[in-house]
Amino acid sequence: MSRKSFGDVFGGTPAASADAPGRVNLLGEHTDYNDGFVLPTAIPQRTRVQLRPAPGERFSLYAAELDESAEFTLAAPPQDQFARYVYGCLHQLQAQGVRIPALQIHVDSDVPMGVGLSSSAALEVATLRALRTLLQLTGELDDVRIAQLAQRAEIEDAGVNCGIMDQMASSLADDTSMLFLDTRTLERRVLPLPAGSEVLVIDSGMPRTLAGSAYNERRAECEAAAAALGVKALRDVSDVTRVEGLPEPMRRRARHVVTENERVLRAITGIGPAEFGVLMNASHDSLRDDYEVSIPELDRLVGLLRAQPEVHGARLTGAGFGGACVALCRAGEAVAVSQRVLAEYGSRGRLLVPAG
Secondary structure, three states: OOOOOHHHHHOOOOOEEEEEEEEEEEEOOOOHHHOOEEEEEEEEEEEEEEEEEOOOOOEEEEEOOOOEEEEEOOOOOOOOHHHHHHHHHHHHHHHOOOOOOOEEEEEEEOOOOOOOOOHHHHHHHHHHHHHHHHOOOOOOOOHHHHHHHHHHHHHHHOOOOOOOHHHHHHHHOOOOEEEEEEOOOOOEEEEEOOOOEEEEEEEOOOOOOOHHHHHHHHHHHHHHHHHHHOOOOHHHOOOHHHHHHOOOOHHHHHHHHHHHHHHHHHHOOOOOHHHHHHHHHHHHHHHHHOOOOOOHHHHHHHHHHHOOOOEEEEEEEOOOOOOEEEEEEEOOOHHHHHHHHHHHHOOOOEEEEOOO
């Protein structure tokens, strides 16, 4: 069944539209909320938002991929979780003193949901971009400000205590480059992917059922480790031997963050794809052993990817406990690799990137 268009739902045409990509993180997992370094890239799949002023005072929202509708005002957040992300963007913009009329809003997305590719950040950034166009806010809303408001919407209105990596990647990255980001200072650089390589993302087919509760637990453990070491955040620890005196599991959690930051900083020095792959492999091993956010299915999928001669390295991506794996492949080989790996892994898995 084809998805309903803006015209199907509301009639006529939108007054403004925008889109934004999902993202995959190549290195720097669970470092953003520790003020650390991350290295994401955008994916080809995007979320599209179309909108126009509506009569009355109520906002009407339709999500084509869910075939679900919601109505709300800015006086209170809607009950539907998918609508809270959009409401949050409107609410945060209103809090900046921007007058927002009631709107008809249509969302359509091919960013996979629930697998760690930041479908929520793509929705937030696309919504704010469309509002920037409609309300002529180019001077007030640059791409960094959009990312900051999107993060606040997710934390304060959608109730997800996230770092800023996802929104910065969706707002500033593209799918042919890597975005190096210092999440404390927001210093950033757009860098090329390692020469002769391309990115492959495969969904393990395992839902991230524990990711939310485990995320909050890991974050608390990292904050406790930083306090025990007398630093503002684990980003301020550059010598990994400093963490060895911490009690478990803080020692292992902190060791992952410190070594993961080291891997990101090494990866941006212009290294080749083979060395980059070694860093990805080490990242997964650390996420599995020290951070304990992997599961057997992710480990098996990573193992199958690493066994392919065209793969430089592979790791889980996202919060863990399910979701997707990312691999760096020889350019032009990602689809063939995915076909072999998925044939062995089984029907549960699916190719996410490359798109199409």
